[in-house]
Amino acid sequence: MSNQTTDVRPLILVTNDDGYFAPGIRKLIAIMRKIGKVIVVAGEQPMSGMGHAITIKMPLRIKTVTKTDEYEEYICNGTPVDCVKLGEQIILNGKPDLLVSGINHGSNASINVIYSGTMAAVIEACIDQIPAIGFSLDDYSYDANFDHTEQVIEAITRKVLEEGLPEGVCLNVNIPAYTAEPFKGVRICRQARARWVEGFDSRHDPRGSAYHWMTGRFENLDNGEDTDHWALEQNYVSVVPVHFDLTAYNALETIKAWEF
């Protein structure tokens, strides 16, 4: 069993949605190994845009990549949410002290949180009452520079381990892309109102059948200076406390006034 009671270092479960080989998770693993005992459970394949998908039509398989007293790494054929469930139920047979997900190649600020596999893993852990943080870099490129993320990720992680998080709350942390100028600091934000204006790139295959590649253009609909989108644009790290209660409380009275 991985979670030995004699080990006083925190047990940290690490996952992502870009696949186990992505530079972002490699950086996150390196940072977490300074803080605690790390168990990685990540997808064999990239799973961007998987949202909160779970795998129920297909059995899940786990491969052990590394297993030492210091460090364990597993890969599986599931989604990011599956990774959390397998990590808890099959690999740890218990709860880690912390779940971190990322570092995502690309922003999960504003409406992206809804589509994000990275944040779905975080929310899944939060549902299971595990402190959880998602880290994303506002740079989609595979060979993005992650060096400037190290200090702030370590600081936020240590803070969460020290203070805990309110019940039912996890964190969505987004870090500006690397520039010559260091980011200005950390802002606690709300999720910006935004959407993706979809287009499809429609083509025909050699047999003449139409097919459609999803594309899209991000559209910010929120002028607030307290949003994650604003913070990133101003070169701040954004931290949004996230919960999984989707009730629109301020609409309850309106709907209650309806008669059926």
Added chain:
Amino acid sequence: MSNQTTDVRPLILVTNDDGYFAPGIRKLIAIMRKIGKVIVVAGEQPMSGMGHAITIKMPLRIKTVTKTDEYEEYICNGTPVDCVKLGEQIILNGKPDLLVSGINHGSNASINVIYSGTMAAVIEACIDQIPAIGFSLDDYSYDANFDHTEQVIEAITRKVLEEGLPEGVCLNVNIPAYTAEPFKGVRICRQARARWVEGFDSRHDPRGSAYHWMTGRFENLDNGEDTDHWALEQNYVSVVPVHFDLTAYNALETIKAWEF
């Protein structure tokens, strides 16, 4: 183009996550055809548990099943969220007056809303400022009785078309399973706090390799009498106003007090 300005009946886009052939969507189509012009865009395959997944690694294809002045039906190889995007961008080239999703075979009350493809389609439409309602029956069986759902679905749909919905709000409607006793009425609720306690059913294939089927047991963690879970248990239809702002506003001050 489907949305002719001379047609005064509302244009209703219908989707689901159980596949185009499921009895639940067949019932929903029949109800909606009494109210407006119906365009169906549904998956070829069941997509339960897909959450807010979108398809970005594979091109999407659409097949036309029916296309008349009165009614159009299309199937595609995508997720429920893809169906909404394809419906708007490729098929309608514009917005419908309403999006309805379901009738789901199984409850999407409480934490199920997070995993639900049915509700993801509704939330996607809501992000795009289309009034949207998800309908689910608290009965997972394929040959569930949907007859008792007809009147309440029609009433709620007509109400939404008449009154509209507050900006950024959609509805999650759950209907008790059929029993001899009719349901007691409609309750406007909040999402119950609950979770799935996962197990995996672990087996070995004929070559000796382990594989894991996801299973789970629903655990209600909420004793409130204002929740969707409570309403269903008491034989009421539950209606939860849902939004896509995941910010945990009541945690903002706590996190702001942290120093980095």
